[in-house]
Structures are given as structure tokens and as C-alpha cells.
Amino acid sequence: MSAVRRPLKSLGQNFLVDRNIVDRIIAAADIRPDQPVLEIGPGRGALTEHLAERAGRLVLIEFDHALAAWHQEQRKDNRRVTVIDADVLKVDLDALLSESPPKWNVVANLPYNISTEVLFRLYGVHSRLARMTLMLQKEVGDRLAAPPDCSAYGVTTVLLGLWFDISRTFVVHPGSFHPSPKVDSAVLTFIPRSEPRADVGSEEVFRAVVKSAFSMRRKTLINCLKSAEFAKRIDCGELLEACAIDGRRRGETLALEEFAALSRWVTETVRAGTLRQNQQKSEIL
Ligand code: SAM
Secondary structure, eight states, rough: GGGGGGOOOOTTTOOOHHHHHHHHHHHHHTTTTTTTTTEEOOOOOOOHHHHHOOOEEEEEEOHHHHHHHHHHHHTTTOOOOOEEOTTTTOOOHHHHHHSSOOOEEEEEEGGGGGGGHHHHHHHHHHGGEEEEEEEEEEHHHHHHHHOSSTTTTTOOOHHHHHHOOOOOOOEEEEEESSSSOSSOEEEEEEEEESSHHHHSOOHHHHHHHHHHSSSSSSHHHHHHHHTTTGGGSSSSHHHHHHTTOOOOOOOTOOHHHHHHHHHHHHHHHHHHHHHHHHHHHHHOO
16 A cells, blocks of 8 residues: 555654554543644655544645545545645645634644744744644744753744743653654644734745745844945945844844844834935935
């Protein structure tokens, strides 16, 4: 049967084979019949079976065509389950999750090679989510909880920290998977916040500020900011002075509130500049 073909390393296929861990993930996921569930990478269905039993609606996204076809066949009589044979990184998640009005519960044992990219995408649809229960490489999970000024602190820590309350639910050892990965894993619970942890002005600007601050870890904050696209429209020296942040610091030493202050200032300054330009244009016309 296609579902028992050899696991593909290229697709991060480390299948859960530990019933106790499956039960603990399902309990942590708090599946409710009135909440649609999205499972990313159902694989051989270790979690899927339990999700299908409990969820009012279940959507599976699986990139391994043979496994996707197997799920389609297995669940052809269950109209509550939809299988999407696709790369989750190419699926328009916002469009998918907007189909159904209630907020979604996401459950996944993520393929480790793309887990950070998937996290960014899920961050992009935070307003459509009720909860996420994700298995990640333990190191990636540690990064999400890292404080400023340590090597694990990075873009994911700051961006996801803005919109989610994140807690590590439990650690999973390699022996719970087939084949066994080389490292420990962790199951994390993400609860989206109704309000962001800080006022950042424009979220697009916030993302740009955070990404630029971490873009060159050895360089000073001011040099990192100067290389960003938004620096063409603002004075980075003025920005740092207005926010009372020393430009000689490294980006990784900034707390979320400091990133938020930078982002608010850039948002307001760019908006004011655009307004001025529009006014000047209308005076000329
Ligand atoms: N959920 C199963 C379990 O717990 O045993 C499988 C987890 S396995 C770590 C990751 C799964 O994600 C695999 O089934 C793999 O084929 C699938 N996958 C890998 N890359 C993917 C992608 N880009 N989009 C969707 N699924 C993907």
C-alpha cells in the first residue's frame, strides 16, 4: 500500500509511532466539533484518525502525492474531510481559512525542513486561528521562547511573540518516530491573542524592521536598518534618537517593545511623508 512506502527524507517524513504521544497531542489540541481543523502533513495518519473522529470539519494538506491519494481513498465516504494534495507553502492559507467563519484549530507534526517557513505563514493568518498545536524540532521551539540577547532569539521569536501566547507542552524523544530523527522534538501550544502584545503601527513595517534588524547579526543596529528598503524614506539616525535606542547595539538585543517603538515611528513618518507628497501633488495640479 502506498502509505507504507519508505519514508522520504526530502519531505521530512518522521512518522509518529508512539500511541502515548499521539494521545497527548490530541488532548493538547482540544478539538471541538464546532471548530474546523487543519492538519498540515498528515503522513500515515497517526493524528488524522483521531482528528477525523472529533472535528466537525477537517482539512488535510499533504505534499506527498501517494499519501494524499491514500487519505483521499481512506476518507472518500467522510464528507467532513477534505484532502488537499499540495505544498503547504504554496497554498493560499488566508483564502482557505476564510472559507469557514469560525476560527481554525491547526494541528501538525511539521516537517522539520520547512517548519520555520510554515510558522511565518501561520503567523500571517493569526486572526483566523483559535489555537495551534505544533510539533517542532526542540531547538526551533526553544527559539520561540528565547529572551533577547541570546543566540536563539530571532525573527520568529519576535514576530510570533507579537500575536501568540506560546507554551511548550512537552518534549518528545527521537524513539517516538519512524525513522528516528537525530534531535529531540517539542509540542508547543500557540494561543492567538485578540490584541497584539505591543502597538506596532503597520504590521508590514514591523516585519520589515524586525527582519532588517536581524539581517546581519554581527553588524550594528543602525547599519542593519540602513540597508532596509524603508531607510530610503526615513533618516535612521533620527529614528533611533526618537526611540531612545543606541544604534551601536545589535538587533538581537532589542526587546519586543523596542521593535514596536521603531515600527510605530517608521509607520508614522512614512505616512506623514506620503501625505505631504500627495498634498504637494494636488497643489501643483
Ligand atoms: N502527521 C504525520 C505523523 O505525525 O506521523 C506525519 C508527520 S511528518 C514529520 C511530516 C509530513 O508532512 C509528511 O507526511 C510529509 O510528507 C508532509 N510534508 C512535507 N513537506 C510538506 C509540504 N511542503 N506541504 C505539505 N506537507 C508536507
